[in-house]
Amino acid sequence: MTLLPKWFAGVLNGFAPLFSARIWPQAQLLVVGALLSPRKRTVTAALRVLGLADDSRFGKYHRLLNRAHWSSFQGSRVLLSLLLTAFVPSGPLILGLDDTIERRTGAKISAKGIYRDPVRSSHGHFVKASGLRWLSLMLLTPIPWASRIWACPFLTALVPSQRYNEERGHQHKSLTDWARQMLRVVQRWWPGRPLIVVADSAYASIAWLHDLQQGHPITVITRLRLDAALYDPAPERQVGQLGRPRLKGDRLPTLASLMHDPKTCWERVHLNRWYGETHREVEIVSQTAVWYHNGLPPLPVRWVLVRDPSCRFSTQALLCTDLLQTPMQILEFFVQRWQLEVTVEEVRAHLGVETQRQWTDLAIARTTPATLGLFSS
Structure with missing residues (x-):
């Protein structure tokens, strides 16, 4: 040796x-x-x-x-323990949740599927890719010697295609099902630590976000549609009132209408971290509301509308399931999500993800999570 x-x-x-x-x-x-x-x-x-x-x-x-x-699953627990001991010995765990496609072809790669290639696609151009979909949970933590936030992968799961599950008689689990299971696992590993999860718009699902608020709630910060149906909280039920309790109050104006309303009071704030920059001024407006859709449970959220005074990016909306978080905290947490994209690119460039040649199911399920774990080690 x-x-x-x-x-x-x-x-x-x-x-x-x-x-x-x-x-x-x-x-x-x-x-x-x-x-x-x-x-x-x-x-x-x-x-x-x-x-x-x-x-x-x-x-x-x-x-x-x-x-x-x-067990690579137990290896994930060991890796997270080492990361927390070194960088986050106390306080809440800031986690990033993201999926990526490992482009693989071949008849023996049984779990592969056809997905949208996020790297080569754009808003007006759709590119398909054959490969494996991985869902990765990363610890977002400041690294003292790097002077920036790093996204350190510690738990990565293979999300098989629907065809793969149907051929084997397995119940197909969606991306959000896998994400819920992974987050609950981390919560069982560290029951005394609050979890704050940052994710993209793929996880802006009322049902999924509502499930994570049951029992021991997990705070989720993600994007929100500008045309989302927002309501006031349901009014208190009066004594002697008949019928089912109301789930929501009156309908509120959409965020898209607030964005163009001259009466909207914007607050200018200064951020020390931004996408590829160290300083940026933006304007925000925030409020609490109930996000509701027919047939789904009502979800109390705090929304934050963000616009750029210099018009270098389009106005966007964020939501947070913790109503006590301040708008500045929500925005600072969400900006850290960019580090997930940086990590995925760096493991491709420097650790050779997508260059593996294993084709057995067990070797595939172990190799990519181990390679991502090397980035954190």
């Missing part, structure tokens, strides 16, 4: 209980080889960079991924 720096060996030793004594040295070699490989992150490339290209027992390294008994 190659001697590793003490600080690096100390990090890896946290994962040692997940492996048997026989395969733990092999796991360490694959981790080091994956970090040092300049291009593809195949098992062969990892062995070659370590000088093990002529090892006649190279098959044992492949078996580590496609047969050996170890």
